[in-house]
Amino acid sequence: MSASFRIQAAEAAQRISRRRMLAAGWGALGLLGCETRRETTTAFRVAGPSMAPTFWGPSVQFRCAACSITLRVDAEHWRAVQPSLNSSGNRAGSIPRCWHCGTPIHGESISVRSIAADVVIVRPSTAVLLRSQLAANETPVVVLKHGGKTHLKRVLAAPGQKVTSDDSGNLLVDGQLPSPSGLPRVPIDIDQRRTGIIASRWSCSDDSVWQRDANGNWNQVTDANVLSPDLVWLTYEHRNVYRGNVVSRVLDDCPANLGLDRRLHPVSRLGISIRLRVTNDAVESTGEASRPVGRQVRAVVWTDRGTRVISKQLPEPPSRGYEHVHFEPRVIQEGRPIEETGLDQAVAAFVSASSPVAIGWNPRSISTLSDLRLWRPVQWYVRSISSWTLADDEWFVVGDNAPVSIDSRDWGPVRTDQIIGVCDPIARDQPTDIGG
Numbered sequence: 001m002s003a004s005f006r007i008q009a010a011e012a013a014q015r016i017s018r019r020r021m022l023a024a025g026w027g028a029l030g031l032l033g034c035e036t037r038r039e040t041t042t043a044f045r046v047a048g049p050s051m052a053p054t055f056w057g058p059s060v061q062f063r064c065a066a067c068s069i070t071l072r073v074d075a076e077h078w079r080a081v082q083p084s085l086n087s088s089g090n091r092a093g094s095i096p097r098c099w100h101c102g103t104p105i106h107g108e109s110i111s112v113r114s115i116a117a118d119v120v121i122v123r124p125s126t127a128v129l130l131r132s133q134l135a136a137n138e139t140p141v142v143v144l145k146h147g148g149k150t151h152l153k154r155v156l157a158a159p160g161q162k163v164t165s166d167d168s169g170n171l172l173v174d175g176q177l178p179s180p181s182g183l184p185r186v187p188i189d190i191d192q193r194r195t196g197i198i199a200s201r202w203s204c205s206d207d208s209v210w211q212r213d214a215n216g217n218w219n220q221v222t223d224a225n226v227l228s229p230d231l232v233w234l235t236y237e238h239r240n241v242y243r244g245n246v247v248s249r250v251l252d253d254c255p256a257n258l259g260l261d262r263r264l265h266p267v268s269r270l271g272i273s274i275r276l277r278v279t280n281d282a283v284e285s286t287g288e289a290s291r292p293v294g295r296q297v298r299a300v301v302w303t304d305r306g307t308r309v310i311s312k313q314l315p316e317p318p319s320r321g322y323e324h325v326h327f328e329p330r331v332i333q334e335g336r337p338i339e340e341t342g343l344d345q346a347v348a349a350f351v352s353a354s355s356p357v358a359i360g361w362n363p364r365s366i367s368t369l370s371d372l373r374l375w376r377p378v379q380w381y382v383r384s385i386s387s388w389t390l391a392d393d394e395w396f397v398v399g400d401n402a403p404v405s406i407d408s409r410d411w412g413p414v415r416t417d418q419i420i421g422v423c424d425p426i427a428r429d430q431p432t433d434i435g436g
């Protein structure tokens with residue numbers, strides 16, 4: 001009950017009058033928007049976590065004592081979970097835990113830093129402007145009125161579009177999972193932070209060739225030139241930290257929601273990033289001749305539409321330092337089915353819904369992998385089977401914190417005359433890397 005109250009309270013974005021802004025020392029903000037466009041813009045202070053991690057109301061930040069992940073939590077929610085942080089008699093399921101490693105948070109043993117609410121500058125918008133942004137694969141964030149309150153939401157669909165869901169409950173716009181540009185990245189696994197008693201979720205197909213050191217780096221441990229040319233694979237297995245680390249699908253767990261009761265849904269889109277060091281002089285024998293080794297990194301990824309394979313060519317000649325390799329969710333979805341790639345079918349057996357990623361490379365081509373990260377774009381599901389065909393003046397709006405945001409999935413579409421304006425990108429805080 002209290003969780004739902006908190007969510008409702010979190011919905012309101014509070015309007016600040018210009019006089020109050022100046023009195024409160026917001027003069028610097030005025031230079032961004034209000035001073036230069038005082039006739040047309042309004043400043044709003046964000047309240048609550050429904051747009052996290054893109055925009056935050058007042059929040060607190062601290063580090064997990066076990067895995068050193070930075071945790072950021074809405075301030076009001078943080079106050080509400082205090083009793084369970086400082087008592088030991090809870091049901092196991094209700095103890096607030098680090099989303100990354102599952103270690104219970106103990107309120108007295110951590111140092112908490114308060115962070116002021118984001119302020120957004122909002123300018124009036126028009127249906128034509130919003131439509132053109134959506135047509136450009138952007139999803140503008142708007143301030144709107146609903147139910148006597150002011151809300152900050154992302155516009156996902158425009159008049160004439162159809163919003164439905166698939167069998168898994170994922171929200172679809174015109175039959176497609178929305179994948180606009182500019183969505184925040186939500187962290188899933190930060191391998192380098194799993195050291196000491198926190199076990200890595202990655203495992204190597206050949207421990208005699210590659211091993212993980214105490215700092216979370218994966219290193220080649222034999223002489224490169226005596227290695228077989230077979231690919232080496234690292235495979236990720238996901239775990240549900242709220243259910244005793246049981247093997248699980250990746251869920252839409254937003255790190256902002258520490259200790260909140262909420263339903264989690266499986267996500268179907270992942271992104272991968274890796275830092276690696278390329279070897280400079282390795283060659284492989286091809287009968288009479290020898291040639292430089294193939295400098296490719298492959299990713300085999302389980303998706304709900306079949307296993308996909310993508311690869312990235314490393315720069316030639318290799319740089320002396322580290323290379324960063326990124327596999328974006330959209331690119332993964334458009335990858336080749338495994339049977340078309342010539343890869344051993346056995347590789348496909350490595351991956352599954354709960355073990356969704358394998359990364360492979362020629363062991364002669366790379367000496368170290370580090371900073372292995374899995375992340376996901378924000379993905380929305382609907383809470384009950386529904387279908388909306390948007391009328392001429394109707395828009396579908398959602399919050400980025402999909403598990404707790406109350407929005408068009410609950411209200412239905414909003415009308416054009418409810419939209420006060422669109423958030424000016426120049427005033428938007430940079431999305432915070434809450435996983436780092």
Ligand SMILES: [Zn+2]
Nearest residue numbers: 064067098101
């Ligand atoms: Zn942790």
